[in-house]
Amino acid sequence: MATLKLDNVKKSFGKTDVIHGVSVDVEDGEFIVIVGPSGCGKSTLLRMVAGLETVTSGEVRINGKRVNDVEPMDRDIAMVFQNYALYPHMSVFDNMAYGLKIAKVPKPEIAERVQTAAKLLQLEPYLQRKPRELSGGQRQRVAMGRAIVRKPAVFLFDEPLSNLDAKLRVQMRLEIKALQRELGVTSLYVTHDQVEAMTLADRMIVMNAGVADQIGAPLDVYANPETEFVAGFIGSPPTNFIDAALVGGQSGRIGVRPEHIALSDTGLLTATVGYSEALGAETLVHLRTGDGAQITVRQDAALPIPGEGETRGLSWTDENVMRFDASGLRQH
Amino acid sequence: MAERNGMVEKRGSGLWLTHLGLIIGVAFIFFPIWLAFVASTVDQQDIVRPPMPLLPGDKFFENYGRALVSGVNAPVATMLWNSLVMALGIALGKIAISLLSAFAIVYFRFPGRKVFFWLIFLTLMLPVEVRIVPTFEVIANFGMLNSYSGLILPLIASATATFLFRQFFMTVPDELAEAARVDGAKPMRFFFDILLPMSRTNIAALFVILFIYGWNQYLWPLLITTDPEMNTIVMGIKQMFPSGDDFAHWPTIMATSILAMVPPVIVVIGMQKLFIRGLVESEK
Ligand SMILES: Nc1ncnc2c1ncn2[C@@H]1O[C@H](COP(=O)(O)OP(=O)(O)OP(=O)(O)O)[C@@H](O)[C@H]1O
Ligand SMILES: [Mg+2]
Numbered sequence: 001m002a003t004l005k006l007d008n009v010k011k012s013f014g015k016t017d018v019i020h021g022v023s024v025d026v027e028d029g030e031f032i033v034i035v036g037p038s039g040c041g042k043s044t045l046l047r048m049v050a051g052l053e054t055v056t057s058g059e060v061r062i063n064g065k066r067v068n069d070v071e072p073m074d075r076d077i078a079m080v081f082q083n084y085a086l087y088p089h090m091s092v093f094d095n096m097a098y099g100l101k102i103a104k105v106p107k108p109e110i111a112e113r114v115q116t117a118a119k120l121l122q123l124e125p126y127l128q129r130k131p132r133e134l135s136g137g138q139r140q141r142v143a144m145g146r147a148i149v150r151k152p153a154v155f156l157f158d159e160p161l162s163n164l165d166a167k168l169r170v171q172m173r174l175e176i177k178a179l180q181r182e183l184g185v186t187s188l189y190v191t192h193d194q195v196e197a198m199t200l201a202d203r204m205i206v207m208n209a210g211v212a213d214q215i216g217a218p219l220d221v222y223a224n225p226e227t228e229f230v231a232g233f234i235g236s237p238p239t240n241f242i243d244a245a246l247v248g249g250q251s252g253r254i255g256v257r258p259e260h261i262a263l264s265d266t267g268l269l270t271a272t273v274g275y276s277e278a279l280g281a282e283t284l285v286h287l288r289t290g291d292g293a294q295i296t297v298r299q300d301a302a303l304p305i306p307g308e309g310e311t312r313g314l315s316w317t318d319e320n321v322m323r324f325d326a327s328g329l330r331q332h
Numbered sequence: 333m334a335e336r337n338g339m340v341e342k343r344g345s346g347l348w349l350t351h352l353g354l355i356i357g358v359a360f361i362f363f364p365i366w367l368a369f370v371a372s373t374v375d376q377q378d379i380v381r382p383p384m385p386l387l388p389g390d391k392f393f394e395n396y397g398r399a400l401v402s403g404v405n406a407p408v409a410t411m412l413w414n415s416l417v418m419a420l421g422i423a424l425g426k427i428a429i430s431l432l433s434a435f436a437i438v439y440f441r442f443p444g445r446k447v448f449f450w451l452i453f454l455t456l457m458l459p460v461e462v463r464i465v466p467t468f469e470v471i472a473n474f475g476m477l478n479s480y481s482g483l484i485l486p487l488i489a490s491a492t493a494t495f496l497f498r499q500f501f502m503t504v505p506d507e508l509a510e511a512a513r514v515d516g517a518k519p520m521r522f523f524f525d526i527l528l529p530m531s532r533t534n535i536a537a538l539f540v541i542l543f544i545y546g547w548n549q550y551l552w553p554l555l556i557t558t559d560p561e562m563n564t565i566v567m568g569i570k571q572m573f574p575s576g577d578d579f580a581h582w583p584t585i586m587a588t589s590i591l592a593m594v595p596p597v598i599v600v601i602g603m604q605k606l607f608i609r610g611l612v613e614s615e616k
Contacts, residue, residue, distance in 0.1 A: 103516055
């Protein structure tokens, strides 16, 4: 198995700097999710690990070996692409076997490895079909199968589920997680979906405009965001941000998660109730403060739902307040 | 419902009209060919003396046999063979060259890439007829007159086909090339294993077009083949026409014309399925 190390990796396309130095140590068998908004450089980072993009500066090490100048095939990685990138004229079997054929693996072994992978992914009935004769979910599995048969040291996934419908996405998410557990292969997984990130990751890298804002276990990141960006990006509905000056602070803003705010008659702040969303188990109440900031409160469904236009107080306890300075860094 | 019935009826009469139109069109195009066929199965006397017969005569084997074996200047069999070699050479050569150049232009960054692209583009504006004198000079100096290579080589470079493949390659998702790279395929392996099979309908369509293009070449073979043994069929037909007081054996000429049509027809019919698929869809 394998470890992966990024050491101050940077990337520029011509004069535009896209990745501003990312460092991370990935342990053997760890599932790392790279998450961030569109255009923040997730794919670029992953593609540098794959060897599809050159590294401008810094180092990529797989199993301790520097691979900056190594061809993708010699890096011992396998990649699952967003659009699957299956070879359209080859059968499912040939799609999975292609890499092994090139590596001159003996035929019986190829057959055996493909069979094993097909069994694992429930693809056995489809081995002779062409990709266009498969559903989206099945194509997705073939793409996974192609990665699995190579028994790589590192799996790389670039938004592999983004072309699937919501239900299938949840199902495939579970399957990917189970599969990765079972195979124990070190994995790097890119997504812009924070729910996917929270559920899949052993640790996640939250990217913001080419910088890794925070690296940590999902619940740690959720509970202790290091920057305002992370606090706002991870969690749904997102963290409420309030100008610190409004509640007796100095500069910067404070963040409070929707589940940590309670509606009361008097509070630290008053706000006007907008619309409310009753989701069954819980209710989301959207309010607007005097200075126009949007506040979302997540409360138990059993609590009364305030009427639109009412003015309510907002209260929270001090331990749930996250303080950020003017540059967005967390103050402890 | 009523509206629907009306629609069907309207479509019904429309259908008949369209068919009628098409049938007239086909008859119009086909009639001269039919006359040529009839003329190739009768006696010289039957043709020379009006009215022209409209039904085939009984000299089919005699006329075709004579055409194939002896012909007028050269046996038609020889000319057919020459044409076949030339048409195949041009079609396959053009396809091979343009596939490779399109591959280079689309998938590689090399110095002068743009320049080469525009150079290829320029040749579009220089058809054979325009550059025929200098090309003749070159071929003559290489001693390639009266040879297959002389017939084929100058016609092989093809900007059109290069463009077609370039266009097609650009629609192939980049991810596919990257997946192949991760799978360990070197560029040429990617070309042969993935790009080539994916282009097969385009290749088939192009083959049909280029085969006919090659088969129908007239001016160039006329210029560089002086030896009757190297004549191609299309120029051969022209040379059979009587000049001055020569005596023309029309049934043989007509038989030759019909024979000249057969190979392109076989190619079109044989590759019809692939050809049409290549024109209307590109498989991805
Ligand atoms: N080949 C390139 N040349 C120039 N700029 C590029 C190139 N590829 C990517 N970029 C830029 O780099 C930035 C990061 O791109 P990247 O594809 O890594 O984003 P991403 O985080 O994967 O976004 P998404 O979630 O939309 O896929 C973008 O601003 C993009 O415009
Ligand atoms: Mg991306």
